[in-house]
Amino acid sequence: MKLIIAANWKMHKTAAEAASFCNQLILQEKKFTGVEVLVCPPFTALAATAAALEGSAVKLGAQNMSWEEKGAYTGEIAPRMLKEFGVSHVILGHSERRHIFGEDDTVIRKKLERALQEGLTPILCIGETEAERSAGKTESVLERQLRAALEGLAPESAGGLVVAYEPVWAIGTGQAASPDDAAAAAALARAVVGKLCGPEAGSTLRVQYGGSVNADNIGSFVSLDPVNGALVGGAGLEPDSFAALLAAAAETAER
Numbered sequence: 001m002k003l004i005i006a007a008n009w010k011m012h013k014t015a016a017e018a019a020s021f022c023n024q025l026i027l028q029e030k031k032f033t034g035v036e037v038l039v040c041p042p043f044t045a046l047a048a049t050a051a052a053l054e055g056s057a058v059k060l061g062a063q064n065m066s067w068e069e070k071g072a073y074t075g076e077i078a079p080r081m082l083k084e085f086g087v088s089h090v091i092l093g094h095s096e097r098r099h100i101f102g103e104d105d106t107v108i109r110k111k112l113e114r115a116l117q118e119g120l121t122p123i124l125c126i127g128e129t130e131a132e133r134s135a136g137k138t139e140s141v142l143e144r145q146l147r148a149a150l151e152g153l154a155p156e157s158a159g160g161l162v163v164a165y166e167p168v169w170a171i172g173t174g175q176a177a178s179p180d181d182a183a184a185a186a187a188l189a190r191a192v193v194g195k196l197c198g199p200e201a202g203s204t205l206r207v208q209y210g211g212s213v214n215a216d217n218i219g220s221f222v223s224l225d226p227v228n229g230a231l232v233g234g235a236g237l238e239p240d241s242f243a244a245l246l247a248a249a250a251e252t253a254e255r
């Protein structure tokens with residue numbers, strides 16, 4: 001299965017900084033052919049990022065979107081506005097959206113349905129907190145999050161879906177999950193998606209691992225079958241570190 005690796009820039013980079021990153025990244029594109037690569041800038045940098053990526057295979061993702069099509073929703077961004085810039089993927093339910101901005105399973109479900117309806121590929125983030133992990137609840141939390149987002153969807157609409165397993169305690173901490181734990185969570189996600197949306201959706205699903213991924217540890221995750229890529233924060237902010245991470249993933253995938 002083709003690896004999919006996304007850089008989530010969060011609230012970093014002006015439009016000019018985003019363009020400069022892309023110009024430098026695409027100079028190194030030969031190092032990571034064979035990997036599907038995405039950058040997910042802040043909304044204000046989408047246009048500049050799209051322009052800088054023209055002619056490159058690197059794709060454009062968004063970090064969030066509204067579940068509404070349009071209307072009186074001050075401060076929100078509609079899917080159609082993202083598509084105008086060539087956005088193909090959208091991160092939904094990132095831990096920071098859930099825990100800092102209070103997005104719950106119901107909101108994430110509405111966004112996911114809207115993204116699918118609009119032809120955007122959701123990167124659905126799931127993951128347990130440290131407390132849930134210590135209480136032995138990891139599997140039940142992941143299953144609850146998947147069920148809330150996906151139960152009852154038409155099986156054909158779930159094809160191509162990406163799930164990112166991101167344990168909350170591993171995000172931005174330098175303390176990544178063990179590759180075995182990431183693989184177990186990815187296998188669980190695949191099984192649950194298969195159960196909820198049918199075997200076809202389960203088998204075409206790609207599962208990313210996210211949480212303190214870098215050039216040194218990416219190989220240990222993507223060498224395990226159930227893991228098909230990564231969602232990268234900190235290590236995706238500098239073109240050289242992101243290119244090194246992508247090159248390491250490409251090398252592992254070739255073996």
Ligand code: PGA
Nearest residue numbers: 171172211212232233234
């Ligand atoms: P990190 O962030 O790579 O900096 O841990 C990952 C994420 O938030 O997706």
